[in-house]
Amino acid sequence: MRGVPAGRQTTLKDHVAVTGIGVHSGSPATLTLHPAEADTGIVFLRCGVDGKPDRELNAHYRSVTATEFATVLGDHNGPAVSTTEHVLAALHGLGVDNAVIEVDGPEVPIMDGSAEPFVAAIDQAGIVATAAARRYIQVLKPVRVAKGDSYGELRPHLRGLRIETEIEFDHPLIGRQAFAMDVEPDLFRRELARARTFGFMRDVSKLWSAGYALGASFENTVVIAENRVLNPEGVRFADEFVRHKAVDAIGDLALSGAPLLGAYRSVRGGHKLNHAVLTALMADRSAWAYVEMPETRRPRGHADLPAAFTSPAYGPDVS
Ligand SMILES: [Zn+2]
Numbered sequence: 001m002r003g004v005p006a007g008r009q010t011t012l013k014d015h016v017a018v019t020g021i022g023v024h025s026g027s028p029a030t031l032t033l034h035p036a037e038a039d040t041g042i043v044f045l046r047c048g049v050d051g052k053p054d055r056e057l058n059a060h061y062r063s064v065t066a067t068e069f070a071t072v073l074g075d076h077n078g079p080a081v082s083t084t085e086h087v088l089a090a091l092h093g094l095g096v097d098n099a100v101i102e103v104d105g106p107e108v109p110i111m112d113g114s115a116e117p118f119v120a121a122i123d124q125a126g127i128v129a130t131a132a133a134r135r136y137i138q139v140l141k142p143v144r145v146a147k148g149d150s151y152g153e154l155r156p157h158l159r160g161l162r163i164e165t166e167i168e169f170d171h172p173l174i175g176r177q178a179f180a181m182d183v184e185p186d187l188f189r190r191e192l193a194r195a196r197t198f199g200f201m202r203d204v205s206k207l208w209s210a211g212y213a214l215g216a217s218f219e220n221t222v223v224i225a226e227n228r229v230l231n232p233e234g235v236r237f238a239d240e241f242v243r244h245k246a247v248d249a250i251g252d253l254a255l256s257g258a259p260l261l262g263a264y265r266s267v268r269g270g271h272k273l274n275h276a277v278l279t280a281l282m283a284d285r286s287a288w289a290y291v292e293m294p295e296t297r298r299p300r301g302h303a304d305l306p307a308a309f310t311s312p313a314y315g316p317d318v319s
Pocket of ligand 1 (some may be wrong): 006085086197244247
């Protein structure tokens with residue numbers, strides 16, 4: 001990402017593929033990242049279904065069909081591709097605006113449970129700027145969704161996307177953990193990309209009988225028992241769990257369709273809450289605006305911005 005101007009849309013220089021199994025389905029799949037033209041956004045291409053045409057799905061919050069344990073995208077024909085969040089987090093975390101994600105199975109491969117293998121793939125392909133200006137979604141006022149003792153909130157934040165996650169589990173290894181970071185490529189690589197999916201041993205039989213976690217193993221999930229992590233290598237960060245929640249949130253918020261200028265706070269949240277907050281933001285047309293960021297400087301506050309920068313630059317695409 002270094003050397004790529006902040007105000008211009010990016011894509012990949014080349015295509016690159018990774019292969020693995022889905023953590024929930026256990027199904028093998030190859031995921032291929034392809035370059036795409038400016039203004040394409042991120043598009044999933046689900047192929048390899050016997051006798052059926054390929055399905056194209058915008059990586060968009062309106063394409064979400066399920067949020068139980070993973071974010072699933074689909075259309076009127078039903079779900080098409082599951083566990084989209086980690087590859088989307090890697091693309092968004094590294095600042096890739098346009099790409100086609102081809103998947104030949106029902107689920108994005110889980111790889112090692114983190115976003116790092118997708119970061120490595122993107123680095124292998126390379127990132128290149130296009131001639132087109134990048135369009136951001138600027139959060140103009142706080143939007144909050146609460147459910148029980150969980151809540152999520154997007155609020156104005158002009159420096160880009162900021163993520164604040166907090167979790168609380170009644171478990172001696174986790175308890176309460178909080179993490180906060182302004183999302184930019186170097187920090188994403190260093191602080192978030194390697195944080196893995198986690199799960200509790202006590203939930204395994206329930207998950208399996210519901211058809212989830214069929215591909216989960218020590219290779220792709222931090223497995224937590226009564227008072228220890230069962231993986232022989234232990235954890236990658238002392239607070240790997242809350243960092244992974246931040247990865248999930250970045251991936252889920254990437255379904256906005258354009259990079260957010262806003263701060264997202266999630267307390268005891270998950271995919272369902274991330275999706276609900278993003279949907280609530282976009283449904284309130286007074287809560288956001290499309291803006292372009294000047295190439296020469298990053299905004300620090302409203303006072304720095306030309307008037308045109310804070311007014312909607314494009315017509316609404318949400319009614
Ligand atoms: Zn995750």
